[in-house]
Amino acid sequence: ITCGASGCESVENEAEEAENDEEGNITTAAVNQFFINGKKDPNIIVCTKEDGKKYYADSKTATNIISCEGPTTEGGTAAACKSTAHADTAGNDVYYIDGYDTKNILICNKDDGCVSSLSLASETQPSHYVDAGGASSTPAIITCTAAECTSGLGVTDLGTAYLDPIVEGNVITCESGKPCQSNAGVNAGKSDTYIDAGDASQIVYCTGDECLYFSTKPSENNSEYYARLSTGINELIECDFNSTVAKKSTCKLEKTNAPKPNFVYKNYLFGREGGDDTNPLIICDSTSKCIPSTATIDGENNSYYINSDLQSVEKKLNGDIIECSEESAECQILPGSHAEVYLNANFNSSTNNKQVIICKEVVGCLEYKTNSTTTDFRYYINAGSKTKNSLEDTLIECKDTCQVLPANDSEIYVNEFDPSKTIQCYQNKGCVSVDSKANETKNEIFLNSSDLNSDNEKVLEKDLIKCKNTEGIIECKAENGVANEVYINSHNTTELIICTSEGCETMASEADSTSPEYYINADPTDEDPLSGDLIKCKKTGSKINCEVTNGKNGDVFLNSNADNDSDKKPLIVCSDEGCKTDASKATADSLPVYYVNSGNVSPSNLQEALIKCTYESEAECSVVSANENEVYVNYADDAGTNPLIKCTKNGCKSTSSSATEESKEYYINSGDTDEKALDYDIIECSNTDGKIKCIELEETGVGVYLNSNYAESGDKNQLIQCRSDNGCEGIELSNDKSMGYYVNAEASDFTNALIFCSNKKCEKQTVPDINMYYIGVGEDGEVNGLIE
Numbered sequence: 070i071t072c073g074a075s076g077c078e079s080v081e082n083e084a085e086e087a088e089n090d091e092e093g094n095i096t097t098a099a100v101n102q103f104f105i106n107g108k109k110d111p112n113i114i115v116c117t118k119e120d121g122k123k124y125y126a127d128s129k130t131a132t133n134i135i136s137c138e139g140p141t142t143e144g145g146t147a148a149a150c151k152s153t154a155h156a157d158t159a160g161n162d163v164y165y166i167d168g169y170d171t172k173n174i175l176i177c178n179k180d181d182g183c184v185s186s187l188s189l190a191s192e193t194q195p196s197h198y199v200d201a202g203g204a205s206s207t208p209a210i211i212t213c214t215a216a217e218c219t220s221g222l223g224v225t226d227l228g229t230a231y232l233d234p235i236v237e238g239n240v241i242t243c244e245s246g247k248p249c250q251s252n253a254g255v256n257a258g259k260s261d262t263y264i265d266a267g268d269a270s271q272i273v274y275c276t277g278d279e280c281l282y283f284s285t286k287p288s289e290n291n292s293e294y295y296a297r298l299s300t301g302i303n304e305l306i307e308c309d310f311n312s313t314v315a316k317k318s319t320c321k322l323e324k325t326n327a328p329k330p331n332f333v334y335k336n337y338l339f340g341r342e343g344g345d346d347t348n349p350l351i352i353c354d355s356t357s358k359c360i361p362s363t364a365t366i367d368g369e370n371n372s373y374y375i376n377s378d379l380q381s382v383e384k385k386l387n388g389d390i391i392e393c394s395e396e397s398a399e400c401q402i403l404p405g406s407h408a409e410v411y412l413n414a415n416f417n418s419s420t421n422n423k424q425v426i427i428c429k430e431v432v433g434c435l436e437y438k439t440n441s442t443t444t445d446f447r448y449y450i451n452a453g454s455k456t457k458n459s460l461e462d463t464l465i466e467c468k469d470t471c472q473v474l475p476a477n478d479s480e481i482y483v484n485e486f487d488p489s490k491t492i493q494c495y496q497n498k499g500c501v502s503v504d505s506k507a508n509e510t511k512n513e514i515f516l517n518s519s520d521l522n523s524d525n526e527k528v529l530e531k532d533l534i535k536c537k538n539t540e541g542i543i544e545c546k547a548e549n550g551v552a553n554e555v556y557i558n559s560h561n562t563t564e565l566i567i568c569t570s571e572g573c574e575t576m577a578s579e580a581d582s583t584s585p586e587y588y589i590n591a592d593p594t595d596e597d598p599l600s601g602d603l604i605k606c607k608k609t610g611s612k613i614n615c616e617v618t619n620g621k622n623g624d625v626f627l628n629s630n631a632d633n634d635s636d637k638k639p640l641i642v643c644s645d646e647g648c649k650t651d652a653s654k655a656t657a658d659s660l661p662v663y664y665v666n667s668g669n670v671s672p673s674n675l676q677e678a679l680i681k682c683t684y685e686s687e688a689e690c691s692v693v694s695a696n697e698n699e700v701y702v703n704y705a706d707d708a709g710t711n712p713l714i715k716c717t718k719n720g721c722k723s724t725s726s727s728a729t730e731e732s733k734e735y736y737i738n739s740g741d742t743d744e745k746a747l748d749y750d751i752i753e754c755s756n757t758d759g760k761i762k763c764i765e766l767e768e769t770g771v772g773v774y775l776n777s778n779y780a781e782s783g784d785k786n787q788l789i790q791c792r793s794d795n796g797c798e799g800i801e802l803s804n805d806k807s808m809g810y811y812v813n814a815e816a817s818d819f820t821n822a823l824i825f826c827s828n829k830k831c832e833k834q835t836v837p838d839i840n841m842y843y844i845g846v847g848e849d850g851e852v853n854g855l856i857e
Contacts, residue, residue: 072107123168124183124202126175127152131182134165134175136202155183156201162235163201164211171217174198176235188213189234194282197231197267199241199249208243212267223249223266228297228306228322230254230263232273232280240273240280241266254280260345261298262338264306270316272306274338281343285318291388291402292380293318294334296351296359303328303357308337309380328353331421331436332377335391336361340399349393349400350374355420364393364400365414370462370473372414373453375426375436376402389434390426392453405434408502409452410486412471424471425449427486439485441467446519448474448482448492450502463499464492466519476500479575480518481560483534489543491515491534493560505536505543506559510601511617512537512592513559516566516575517547532573533566535592553634553650554591557604563613565604567633578606578613583671584692587626587641589650590617598647607670620648623707623723625664625680627690639682639690640664644706653682653690654704660749660765663701663740665714665723666692674720681740695721698784699739702752702763712754712763717783726754726761727777732833733815734777735789737799738765747771750797751789769797772814775824775833776800787831788824802829809846810856823856 070077127133130152137150155177156163167173167185177183190196190213200220203209210223210231223231223243233239233251240263243249254275255261265271265282272283272295285308287293295306305328308320328334332353338344338361348361364372374391389405393414405428413436416424423436427449441447449465451473456462464482466474476494484490484502491513494500507513513536520531532550536543536559550568558564564575565588580586586606593601599620606615606629620643628650631639638650642664655662664680671677675695682690682704701714703723711723713736728734734754741749747769754763754777774789776799786799791814811824813833821833823843836843845856 070107122202124165124175125150125168126177126183126185128182132157132179134177134183137168155179164198165200165202166211166218166220171219172213172215174211174213174218177201188218190214190218195267196234197241198234199251203248205248206246208245208247208249210241210243210249210266226264226266226322228264228302228304229266230273231266232282237279238275238277240275256299259298262295262306264320264322268316269320270308270314270318272308272320272338274344276343279343283338283341283344284316285320285337287318287380290380291376292378293337294351294378295320295338296336296361297322298361303359305334305351305359307379326379328357328359328377330355330357331415331417332357332359333374333391333415334359334377335400335402347397349398350391352415353377363396364398366393366396367412367414367472369455370412371453371455373411373426374400374413374415375434385433386428386430389428406452408450408486409434410449410465411453412451412465412473416470418470424467425465428452439467439471441469441471443469444523444525446523447485448519449485450492450500454499456499458498460494460496460499463501464494476518479560480522481515481534482517482519483545483547488545489536491536491545494518505538505545507536507538507543507545509538509540510594512594513545514556514566514592515560516558516573520547528570528572529568532568551591553630553636555588555604555630556591557615557617562615563606565606565615567630569633570635578615580606580608580613582608583677585668585670586615586629587668588628588630589641589648593617598645599643602643602648603641605668621667623665623705623711624648624667625705626666626668627680627692631690637687639688640680642706643667653684653688655682655684655688655690657684659684660742661740662704663714664703664705665721669720674718675716678716678721679714695739698778700736700752700778701738701740702765708763709760712761713752715778726756726763728754728756728761728763730756730758732821734763735774735815736776736778737786737789737797740765746793746796747791750791770814773800773811773824774814775831779831787826787829802826802831808844809852810843811846812856 122138125135127135133152134155135152138148140147157178163177165175167175173185175183176186188196192215196213198211200209200211208223225243225245230240230242239251240254241249241251258277260276263273265273285293287308287310289310293308304322307323308318311319334351336351339349350362351359352362353359372393376391386405388402390403391400392403393400407430409428411426413426423438427437428434439447447467451465454463460476462473464474464476478496480494482492484492490502493503515534517534529550531547533548535548536545550573552570554568556566558566564577567576588604590604601617602620603618605618622645624643626641628641638652640651640653642651661681661683666680669677677692678695679693681693695716697718699716703714713724715724736752738752743749749765750769753766769791776786776789778784779787785801788800790800791797808827813824816822820835822836823834825834843856
């Protein structure tokens, strides 16, 4: 009965039965009709055309059955019923549809005859029997619902079977051109799995004891998989989401995308009542035979596998990962995320040499073989970390195999997944991937923890990680250290990386607020002299920070790396050619030598204003304070233009001399440490052929010199008085001395022979080459006879 907009009407069954040849082989398949059951829409109405033959129990003869055949033509006369031998000859039950009550079946055997029996079908689960009334060359099957039993061709697809409702542990399989057969559902006592031939959304699973139905519930993104266990069968049963059928699932034997070696699937029989309670996975071996398997668990860590489900592979990152927490516990399907890396639990050095699972946005999650070896390690962030912030399990180390590596705070590794990043480890958050901040003017340098933790006995080899930015592309890679080199530790800029002949290590800066530390930067990023040549560590408040800075011609700093430097050079000196370490110009026979301390940041300008270097067994330099109006010979590289160091209330700086070829300059030598009077007491600056040179006079002549450092607002001593007993000292003219002449101790002839002082100002005077007399001033500043 079909109903439409205009009402309901009865229509004929137009089904056609199958056609057979003379030998009973099917030549044309039956044409059945199918309709949705209007009373129960989850059910289907199937219309077939039968041959009209019906069977009844022969109550007289146990070995016979009564068959009655309807008319062969419309309106014709039915043939006479007859009793003939039923199909059982060996004492095995055979089955017919009960012609009297088609809801029942006839179970016949040669001993008990034929007995009408309930079909065992339910409202939700049909039952199936081999149809003994079918032709010997026809795979006929009886299908019983709660309403009736019908006969038709059995499903002959490979991997399909009907559950035998009578014989526990048996299944019915059908093959074209042959009758269907009921046999044990297991082979040699093993379990086996079939697609339910009566309902392609179901699985029939057989153990040695019984066969059971299992429903399937695949999703749009994940199919379900069931292993075939018989010897020689490699195909899996794949159940896919199908929105066009009532149960939203269709199972098939996967041939088009056949399993390959090392494929892994979630075992959907695991954990189900009557199913598999041991093996949560299906793993395919090197022959592509897929076997239910336990998960491989290493310690307390979860294990991870690539989900070989085609649906998840095609979706990319959606359900790509299988996560297992125990050998025989339910495994979960996880989405992958770009840049995630897991240890591959399916790794095998001989059959599957891909140690890690790497997830990428474009291709999804795949197994990869790393480039690591027993001597060349590679590192990844462990996406399978249980704690996510622990140093215990956030790092993967790969050699010839890969494993989770417990890390330590402040360890640094190259990120093998993305070499533009490093892996940096912290006590409070474990090991994390960090973007490099390298730019075209500044590299990043780290201590390579991989080398420190390896058995590499080659000192300095691969001790460092350097991140460089070349035309916008950043690459971090291991590099060798060089003895005596210093770098900023980019992981912690309060620290430095110091390399010696014994290797590289980190060292905390000890800079304080008034004494910065300076080092030669071993990694300037350009070829310009002085640009980025220095590392400066300074303390602001409670925080120390080290940064790259530029040098200037004439700069001099204490070398804070002198103790680690194999040459023990205590200074850093900068010239137009760049900055370098220097042993200083102090010798065993010299006075201390002085430099302006270019690193002085003391709020008191004269405190720590100078660097003083002496020499005993080796050069030693230290920062010293200066006093206002002091003058020193400058030993820095800018001494050619600024041969002096002059100190005022504003600090000390290198300065030029105004000496001429006719007139030298003289200063009290503030660097004199010789206790012998007149030795090295004054500084003499001379000009020869335009080149000025200032020296500490080893022997100073007795007498008076014009003090070239005099200034009304500074050094108020106009003269320098040198005596054999007290050495040299400055003389300030008193206000009441308005005029006077002094013999200039510098002069060797009439040129600049006198020093004339008037109103607190003094100057050199050259006298004519004739006899003349001047009022002289003695050592005590009083008039003392004449100067001839």
